[in-house]
Amino acid sequence: MDKLIVYMQYPFVRYALIVGILIALCSSLLGVTLVLKRFSFIGDGLSHVAFGAMAIAAVFQLTNKMMIILPVTILSAVLLLRTGQNAKIKGDAAIAMISVGALAFGYLIMNIFSTSSNLTGDVCSTLFGSTSILTLTSGEVWVCTILSIVVVLLFVLFYNRIFAVTFDEDFSRSAGTKADAYNLMIAIIIAVIIVLAMNLVGSLLISALVIFPALSSMRLFKSFKSVTICSAILSVVCAFAGIVISILAGTPVGSTIVAADVLVFAICHVLGKIRGV
Amino acid sequence: MAFITVTDLSLGYDTQVVACDLNFSVSKGDYLCIVGENGSGKTTLMKTLLHLKEPISGKIETGDGLKENEIGYLPQQTIVQKDFPASVREIVLSGCQGRCGMRPFYNREEKELAKENMERMGITHLAGCCYRELSGGQQQRVLLARALCATRKILLLDEPVAGLDPVVTAQMYELIEGLNKDGITIIMISHDISSAAKYASHILHIGNRLFFGTKEEYLNSDIGRIFIERWKGGEING
Numbered sequence: 384m385d386k387l388i389v390y391m392q393y394p395f396v397r398y399a400l401i402v403g404i405l406i407a408l409c410s411s412l413l414g415v416t417l418v419l420k421r422f423s424f425i426g427d428g429l430s431h432v433a434f435g436a437m438a439i440a441a442v443f444q445l446t447n448k449m450m451i452i453l454p455v456t457i458l459s460a461v462l463l464l465r466t467g468q469n470a471k472i473k474g475d476a477a478i479a480m481i482s483v484g485a486l487a488f489g490y491l492i493m494n495i496f497s498t499s500s501n502l503t504g505d506v507c508s509t510l511f512g513s514t515s516i517l518t519l520t521s522g523e524v525w526v527c528t529i530l531s532i533v534v535v536l537l538f539v540l541f542y543n544r545i546f547a548v549t550f551d552e553d554f555s556r557s558a559g560t561k562a563d564a565y566n567l568m569i570a571i572i573i574a575v576i577i578v579l580a581m582n583l584v585g586s587l588l589i590s591a592l593v594i595f596p597a598l599s600s601m602r603l604f605k606s607f608k609s610v611t612i613c614s615a616i617l618s619v620v621c622a623f624a625g626i627v628i629s630i631l632a633g634t635p636v637g638s639t640i641v642a643a644d645v646l647v648f649a650i651c652h653v654l655g656k657i658r659g660v
Numbered sequence: 661m662a663f664i665t666v667t668d669l670s671l672g673y674d675t676q677v678v679a680c681d682l683n684f685s686v687s688k689g690d691y692l693c694i695v696g697e698n699g700s701g702k703t704t705l706m707k708t709l710l711h712l713k714e715p716i717s718g719k720i721e722t723g724d725g726l727k728e729n730e731i732g733y734l735p736q737q738t739i740v741q742k743d744f745p746a747s748v749r750e751i752v753l754s755g756c757q758g759r760c761g762m763r764p765f766y767n768r769e770e771k772e773l774a775k776e777n778m779e780r781m782g783i784t785h786l787a788g789c790c791y792r793e794l795s796g797g798q799q800q801r802v803l804l805a806r807a808l809c810a811t812r813k814i815l816l817l818d819e820p821v822a823g824l825d826p827v828v829t830a831q832m833y834e835l836i837e838g839l840n841k842d843g844i845t846i847i848m849i850s851h852d853i854s855s856a857a858k859y860a861s862h863i864l865h866i867g868n869r870l871f872f873g874t875k876e877e878y879l880n881s882d883i884g885r886i887f888i889e890r891w892k893g894g895e896i897n898g
């Protein structure tokens with residue numbers, strides 16, 4: 384405990400906690416929708432796209448890599464979510480295609496035009512998350528905070544519409560809701576979260592953050608509202624616990640948070656079985 | 661002017677035409693049954709009427725004070741719904757989304773309307789229940805209550821009795837008939853030609869041959885007699 388209080392005095396620990404919790408919150412809010420739309424793996428797919436885009440940016444030696452990464456990722460998200468229910472290639476297959484394809488191309492490009500001496504290390508830290516969450520600058524924390532507030536606000540404001548569109552797109556359209564606009568909004572938000580999160584915590588973690596809290600709370604609750612609230616709480620608790628444990632025990636941040644999420648899922652699964660859900 | 665007037669409508673997917681040269685109209689208080697074989701394009705027609713997809717050619721006009729988003733729709737079930745965590749109350753309330761305009765949350769009036777319609781469909785005691793744990797008949801009632809929240813004028817029902825047992829089917833038909841008597845116009849897709857003949861005021865037959873007219877005209881037409889014979893034959897054999 385004392386150790387924790389000592390650590391809390393370092394700004395980098397506080398930054399890590401703030402950013403980790405905010406990203407956990409945002410991704411879990413949209414996670415329920417994504418899981419239900421059969422887009423569980425969109426986090427994985429999009430972060431690989433972002434990785435591919437980053438490789439291209441590196442080749443052109445752009446100073447501001449975000450200029451390429453963000454638009455490319457948003458575009459992929461829009462394409463993936465738009466094809467949706469009526470597509471010839473279904474959601475999961477489309478994501479798998481884009482994900483593997485982007486990863487392969489990104490690695491290929493990096494290999495051919497490599498400027499870095501530590502290529503494998505670069506790739507590894509993009510995929511599994513480095514310790515970069517512990518090296519955040521205050522500027523990055525601000526960007527993250529503002530974007531998170533925007534995401535949460537949008538989610539709360541459009542909560543009823545997001546529910547309606549996720550539950551039954553055709554009905555929503557027949558009632559005059561602009562379903563395409565909401566799908567577009569969801570796609571853009573998820574792309575922004577992923578790019579943000581990938582830089583900070585790595586792409587392995589972001590998929591877990593999207594999937595686990597949603598699945599855990601779906602074991603326990605039966606209405607959309609309670610599932611959403613529960614998954615937000617679980618996600619934040621797991622992120623907090625994961626970061627604290629990783630600092631105290633010196634384990635990798637991303638993996639520790641995911642481990643906490645898996646544990647909570649197991650607990651929820653057993654609880655759900657007991658309650659007879 | 662009728663609620664919905666369809667002239668020379670052709671529908672289909674991409675280049676493939678499913679049905680063409682449809683002409684019919686639906687007026688206030690009508691009970692139109694759409695019949696036809698599997699794959700004849702009934703669902704496609706309904707989606708086109710709802711502007712969920714573009715017609716290949718032809719016109720769909722709404723009139724008599726009916727706005728395009730004042731149509732209640734009960735779709736054939738989709739896969740997503742099967743494991744969706746949503747309570748009955750949330751689903752029925754989502755029928756009010758067309759009334760909100762730019763307002764992000766439902767107001768008291770809309771919550772009241774959802775409650776009324778749950779009562780009307782006899783599902784008030786299920787309000788807190790999870791949709792996916794209801795029986796098929798209860799699920800259809802929930803979706804009907806949602807459709808009623810979207811409209812006071814016209815309902816489009818896509819096979820509302822599919823998969824229901826005979827008792828629940830009869831209840832469902834009576835519910836729908838009651839709604840029609842209350843002044844709500846009904847357009848319903850049905851495979852059950854005998855019930856169509858019992859309840860409908862108009863029949864639209866689509867397939868190789870087209871027919872539109874009142875129920876009496878249909879029962880006396882060649883196409884109607886052939887279809888009913890075949891249906892009865894299928895009933896006995898199947």
Ligand SMILES: Nc1ncnc2c1ncn2[C@@H]1O[C@H](COP(=O)(O)OP(=O)(O)OP(=O)(O)O)[C@@H](O)[C@H]1O
Binds near residue numbers: 678697
């Ligand atoms: N998304 C789609 N893309 C391409 N063709 C489609 C699509 N959906 C349906 N079809 C085709 O359009 C035709 C009409 O389908 P539709 O669903 O309208 O039939 P239906 O009359 O409702 O049949 P059922 O009684 O089985 O519900 C079918 O031949 C089908 O193969």
Ligand SMILES: [Mg+2]
Binds near residue numbers: 736
């Ligand atoms: Mg159909």
